[in-house]
Amino acid sequence: MIQLAILNMENTTVDCTFAVHDAIVSSFEGVGLEIDRKTANDCIPVPNLVGIRKVLKEKFDSEDEAQANQINTYLNKFINHYYKKSTQLRPMPGAEGLFLTLREKGIKIYLTSGFERKTVDILMKRFKWIKNNLIDGTIAADEIQQGRPFPDMIQKAMHSENIMDARVVLKVGDHPLDVLEGKNAGCGLNLVFYSGSLSPNELKEGNPDGIIHTLSEIPQYIDKLEQIQ
Template sequence: MIKAVLFDLDGTLINTNSAVIESFKYTFKKHLGIKIPEEEITKTFGEPLYDVMERYDKENAELMVNIYREYNEKIHDEFAKSFNGVEDALNILKSKGLKLGVVTSKRRDMAERGLNLFNISKYMDIVITPENTKMHKPKGEPALKACELLNICPEESLMVGDSQNDILCGKNAGCYTCLVKYTAVPLEHVMKYKPDYVIENMLEVVDICLNTSEKIS
């Protein structure tokens, strides 16, 4: 029985894909003087920022993170958009008595900024950010932490995200997993990680939760 839904934030609940991509491009150009293909950037979605930067310049990863964050904070609100069906789905899920949470690799201040920008923080019982765990996506600890705080078992939860790192986080924790097809990550790439469900619109999560509850309760 599904008792809680855990959501990734960027690219899942709010459309910050353009802001993220532009911030990566700016950072790589400014610090390394190189251009990175968008497909290479999108495959990092869901990972902690420091881990990504460390792969490109281990000694100066912190500097790259700072460059990224400074630029991203400037353009975030201008580039951010809503996804159709998200707030309606959250409202329905909440009315059905499900617990809701965010599990994101975005640091807390920016995660809360994004949630507040679209007035959806009111639906969330918890927000798990990198500050809350030692291990991060794609490890299962963030989802496990969310389940612990919500007082549910992992198998009673559904992890919804737009990247392989979200799917792996949910699977590694023992949660059901769900991929949004409006992901900026190449769909065939994420499908290799075999999410339990794939949806076109967030409203489909309502049906998944109700049907799963009927099936296994």
């Protein structure tokens, strides 16, 4: 029986379209480097600084830590402004309905982000999900030792709710690394959400328990799992 649901923020419960990708592209441009959205996508499923270092090394053969930090500073500035001011930023369709359904089932809800705590708090202040008791908590990238595919975020949420057995945890994200994160934690149900940033074939790489196209599909998977158990 699922007791804890852990879902990504960006492009899973929060509809950012390609705003994060474009912010990453602009951040690299800030130091005179050109990348495209596909390359920017490599920065998203992991803590931002980790992704930035990866792109610098693989695309530009650079290990310049000062440059990586500068790009990360630009990125946080751009995305914080977007989260505060954008009229296009909105919850992913079905997100708040899903939270209510999970609440009715007695399932705790945590959201995770590749951004730092300051950015997460801006988003939560805007959407009021914690204030309105729609979710139980959030975990930011600067609060854990290692990002996806390592299970640190999941384990932190489990610890917060005194849950010892990961088999009662559901993990949902929009990247194969989310699935690997869930599997590395031992989660009982690992779903990947089709947000449009990756193709269905790419999403299959992590071998998820299911690929969903709407958040409203999640309760069906939970119910099926409970029937099996």
